[in-house]
Amino acid sequence: MTQEFKPVRVRFAPSPTGYLHLGSARTALYDYLIARKTGGQFILRIEDTDRKRLVDGAEEELMSNLRWLGMEWDEGPDIGGHYAPYRQSERKEIYQEYGEKLVESGFAYYCFCTPQRLAAVREEKQKKKEPPHYDRICRSIPIEEARERIAAGESHVLRFKTPIEGTTIVKDLLRGDISFENKTLDDYILIKSDGWALYHLAAAVDDHLMKITHVVRSSEWLPTSPIHSLIHQAFGWDEPVWVHLSVLLKPSGKGKMSKREAVELSGEGHSIFIKDMQGLGYLPEAVVNWVALMGWSYDDHTEFFSMQDLIEKFSLEKLNPAPAATNFTKFDYFNKLHIKVLSDADLAERLQPYFKTAGIQTDKKVLEKIAPIVKERIVTLDDAVEMAKFFFTDKITYSKERILMEGCDAKGTIEIGRRILEELKSLKEWNTADLDLIVRGMMEKEGKEPKQFLGFLREVISGQKISPPLFESMEILGKEVVLKRLENALRFIEENFD
């Protein structure tokens, strides 16, 4: 579709009723990518017409999450724009005005049915195995009578006068023409009794007024999409290009992400909420790469993408309409990949906060030296703390199970340890290559295997079963520290074994 190369205007329109999650982040990403690719605009619009469901701070959190992921919007509630305001709660009168227009043109009507009656109707229809829709009795109330009742203060809503016959075709970019029998559609409420517009009206009005060219949203909207088409038609407006994305399924592939699933995931060190990603040690680059590929692909082998790559290569046409299961194992893989390409300085900087959270004071210079040796052995940034904390503390806790050299008793370990100590003391050049040479030389002289000899030293310098490579670690620690730890370790053995 050549249209795609013309600048698009797309909006990401979340409602501040919760936190930004994987699914909505992906929608925002696709919006962002196509806007950047075509040189168009990425607009942030807050859909907060449901005043009861607002969550305190959600809007701020949402914006900061979006920015963390690397998506800046061109127009939005905080930065304004030509079509401001971008918060629907500040556009109430606009919706009322357009609602009234529909009444005048005969496409909408006032309904005075009480919620109780509606519930009863719904129940009745369900019992008769019919679609649980409104029975449209208010549709026949003459407009003059309706206005009198409103003037008299009667509670009312505004409903769309959905055609009863015929078919409505929604042109979806990914699925082609989707047809709906109008008789299966409801007379949806446009404006609630409290005067606030509902999504159907508000979104249509805003999309038109804000000159949105492409509406990219979740396929959960597919069932009501004919109403949105019909509303545009009623106003005589051109419809935007509809792009209904697949739904993100839970890891099992059975059903979409639910609150319950989110809780279970957090028990496994995962989260579907963007706000949690940083704390869990994930890179925004990894989130973007991973999420981009859930429902989109470039070719049959490329899978590493930076935001810049995505902007260059993204296209709406290659979107996959089939639902996709969320695969957190693959997320870990992408995180590793993106950690690996970070520069040492960059990685060091990103690592620092995790050590701080763990209560470990770090040194920037040392952290930069550690970066290259932990780089390819951590999955998440916080993994580095466990692996490298011994670089920043003198309090090494030895384990009685591991401190003795494999195949040796306490006496033997101490004897060899002392010989190592003397040898290292006399070592002039303290670097990885020389350490490697001298230590291995001793190992052979002692007739020990690497896992015995080097394993012992690993425990000595780190107190850990797993550590970055030994000689590199020794070089970074420095001669003084290593000798000190060896002495401490030998003392530990003397004190704990007889």
Place this chain on the structure above:
RNA sequence: GCCCCCAUUGUCUAGCGGCCUAGGACGUGGCCCUCUCAAGGCCAAAACAGGGGUUCGAGUCCCCUUGGGGGCACCA
């Protein structure tokens, strides 16, 4: 119950009628390398849901079945 969408290995996917004895990646298993953990290298198992058409030829187009998913609020 009704409406709508979807359908390639366990998962994400490539495939837009012949290039497919179906490609890549994650994961899984094995081997190699190896100071732990990783990384890396090599190899393996693993899929076109089923049935009808259309066509010289179908994973690719059409229909049905089945399966999965989504929706049916004075939420978005």
